[in-house]
Amino acid sequence: MNVALWAGVLVIGGVGSVARFMVDRAVARRASGAFPIGTLTVNISGALLLGLVTGLTLSHGVALLAGTALLGAYTTFSTWMLETQRLAEERRTWPAVLNIVLSLVLGLAAAATGHWIAGLL
Amino acid sequence: MTGHLKLTAYLGERQRSGSAFVAEAMLDLFTERSVASSIMLRGVTGFGSRHVLRTDESLSLSEDPPITIAALDTDDVIGAVADDVAALLPRGLITVERVRLLGGPEAVAPDAGAVRVSIALGRNRRIGTTPGFAAVCDLLYRHRFAGATALLGVDGTVGGQRRRAHFFSRNLDVPLVIIAIGTAEQARAALPELLAMTIHPMVTAERIVVCKRDGVLLQRPPAVPAIDSHGRPLWQKLMIHTSESTQHDGQPIHRAIVGQLRQHRAAMGATVLRGVWGFHGDQAPHGDRFVQWGRQVPVTTTIIDTPENIARSFDLVDDLTAEHGLVTCETVPALLALGGPQARGGLELAVYP
Numbered sequence: 001m002n003v004a005l006w007a008g009v010l011v012i013g014g015v016g017s018v019a020r021f022m023v024d025r026a027v028a029r030r031a032s033g034a035f036p037i038g039t040l041t042v043n044i045s046g047a048l049l050l051g052l053v054t055g056l057t058l059s060h061g062v063a064l065l066a067g068t069a070l071l072g073a074y075t076t077f078s079t080w081m082l083e084t085q086r087l088a089e090e091r092r093t094w095p096a097v098l099n100i101v102l103s104l105v106l107g108l109a110a111a112a113t114g115h116w117i118a119g120l121l
Numbered sequence: 122m123t124g125h126l127k128l129t130a131y132l133g134e135r136q137r138s139g140s141a142f143v144a145e146a147m148l149d150l151f152t153e154r155s156v157a158s159s160i161m162l163r164g165v166t167g168f169g170s171r172h173v174l175r176t177d178e179s180l181s182l183s184e185d186p187p188i189t190i191a192a193l194d195t196d197d198v199i200g201a202v203a204d205d206v207a208a209l210l211p212r213g214l215i216t217v218e219r220v221r222l223l224g225g226p227e228a229v230a231p232d233a234g235a236v237r238v239s240i241a242l243g244r245n246r247r248i249g250t251t252p253g254f255a256a257v258c259d260l261l262y263r264h265r266f267a268g269a270t271a272l273l274g275v276d277g278t279v280g281g282q283r284r285r286a287h288f289f290s291r292n293l294d295v296p297l298v299i300i301a302i303g304t305a306e307q308a309r310a311a312l313p314e315l316l317a318m319t320i321h322p323m324v325t326a327e328r329i330v331v332c333k334r335d336g337v338l339l340q341r342p343p344a345v346p347a348i349d350s351h352g353r354p355l356w357q358k359l360m361i362h363t364s365e366s367t368q369h370d371g372q373p374i375h376r377a378i379v380g381q382l383r384q385h386r387a388a389m390g391a392t393v394l395r396g397v398w399g400f401h402g403d404q405a406p407h408g409d410r411f412v413q414w415g416r417q418v419p420v421t422t423t424i425i426d427t428p429e430n431i432a433r434s435f436d437l438v439d440d441l442t443a444e445h446g447l448v449t450c451e452t453v454p455a456l457l458a459l460g461g462p463q464a465r466g467g468l469e470l471a472v473y474p
Contacts, residue, residue, distance in 0.1 A: 025181040029173065034178070034372060034376070038179050038182075039180070086177070087178075
C-alpha cells in the first residue's frame with residue numbers, strides 16, 4: 001500500500017458513487033413505478049462487473065481499485081435495505097419481498113455470469 | 122378593514138436562483154418583509170408541468186423533493202411580495218388566495234357552508250405534557266370536524282421572525298400547520314377554545330366545497346367559468362386527504378393518484394404532503410406508533426388546474442377514492458405557472474361569487 005493507491009481508492013470510490021447516483025436516478029425517473037428498479041439495476045450490474053473483475057487475474061492494486069473502490073462504491077446494500085423498508089412501511093408487501101428475492105437471485109446469477117465471461121477472455 | 126391573502130409556491134427543493142436555493146431565497150424575502158406567517162413544507166411525491174416524477178421511494182430521487190411554501194399576511198404585504206416571489210422562481214407554480222384571519226380584533230367568522238381552518242403554531246409548543254398539535258386535533262375531533270392533518274414545517278416566519286429548523290435545536294417555534302375540514306358552525310364553536318390555547322395559534326379560514334367523505338360522493342367540483350367578468354382566468358384546487366396506509370389496488374392512494382394523473386396527463390401537477398398527526402373518517406386523532414404494520418399518518422394530495430382539467434382529474438380521483446378519502450374543492454383566484462411549456466396565468470386576483 002502506498003499513498004498513490006490510497007488516493008486512487010478515494011478518487012475512484014467517489015467516481016463509483018457518482019455513477020451510482022446518475023444510473024439510479026436515470027433508471028428510476030424512466031420507470032417511475034412502485035418497484036425500486038434503479039437500485040436493482042445498480043446492484044445487478046455491479047455484481048456482474050465484480051464477478052468479471054475477480055475472474056480476471058489482475059494485480060493486487062488494480063483489483064483493489066476496480067473491485068473495492070469503484071464497484072464497492074457503485075453498489076449499495078444500505079439503499080437496497082432502505083427502499084425495501086420504505087415499501088414495507090406503506091404495506092406494499094409483494095414489491096418488498098420481490099425486491100429482496102429478485103436482488104438475491106439476479107445478483108448471484110450476475111456475479112456467476114461475470115465470472116464465466118472472465119474465464120472466456 | 123383590510124383583507125388577508127395567502128401566497129403559495131409549489132416548486133422543486135433543489136432549484137437554484139443565482140447562488141442560492143430558490144426556497145431559501147423566498148424565506149429570506151419573507152423575513153426581510155416581516156411576513157406575519159410563512160411555512161416551508163417538504164413533500165413526499167409529486168410532479169410539475171414537465172411531468173417529471175419526484176418521489177421519496179428511491180433514495181436518489183428523494184434528494185430533490187417537491188416543496189410547498191405558503192405565506193400569509195395582509196393584502197398589502199402579500200400583494201407587494203408576490204411579484205418578487207415570481208421573479209425568484211424559474212420553474213413552479215404560485216397561487217394567491219383570499220383567506221379570513223380569525224381571532225384578530227376584526228375577526229369575522231365564516232357565515233355558512235364548509236370551511237378549511239388552518240391553524241399555525243410552534244411545532245414543539247406544548248399544553249402541559251401534550252404536544253400543541255395533538256391538543257388542537259383533539260379539540261377539532263371533539264367538535265366533530267370531518268378531518269385534520271398536522272404538517273411539520275422545516276422553515277418559516279412567525280410574526281415576521283425567521284424560525285428555521287436545525288438538527289441540534291429544540292425547534293420550539295418552527296412553524297407547524299394543522300389543516301382541518303369542517304363546517305362554518307363547527308369553526309365558530311371551536312374558535313374561542315382554540316384562541317384561548319396558551320400556544321398562541323394563528324387561525325385562518327377558507328371557503329371550500331366537500332366533494333367526497335369516506336369514499337361517498339357528496340358533490341362534484343362545482344362548475345366555475347374559465348374567466349371572470351374582467352377576463353382574468355379562474356382556477357380550482359382539489360385536496361385529497363387520505364391515510365398513508367389506505368390502498369387502492371396494492372398501492373397507497375396518494376401514490377396511485379400521482380401515478381394516474383401523470384399517466385393520463387390530466388393535470389399540470391400534484392404535490393403530496395405527509396402529516397405527522399391527524400384524523401379523518403372514524404379514526405381518533407393519531408400519528409405513527411413505535412411498533413406498527415405500515416405507517417398510519419395522514420397524507421394530503423393537492424392538485425391545482427383549470428376548471429376543465431380539475432373536472433377530468435376529479436374523475437380519476439373519484440375512482441381511486443372509492444372507499445376512503447376526504448376530497449375538497451375550492452376556487453383559486455390567481456395562479457402563475459412558470460417554466461412549463463408556456464407561462465400561464467397571472468398574479469392579479471380574479472373575482473368570483
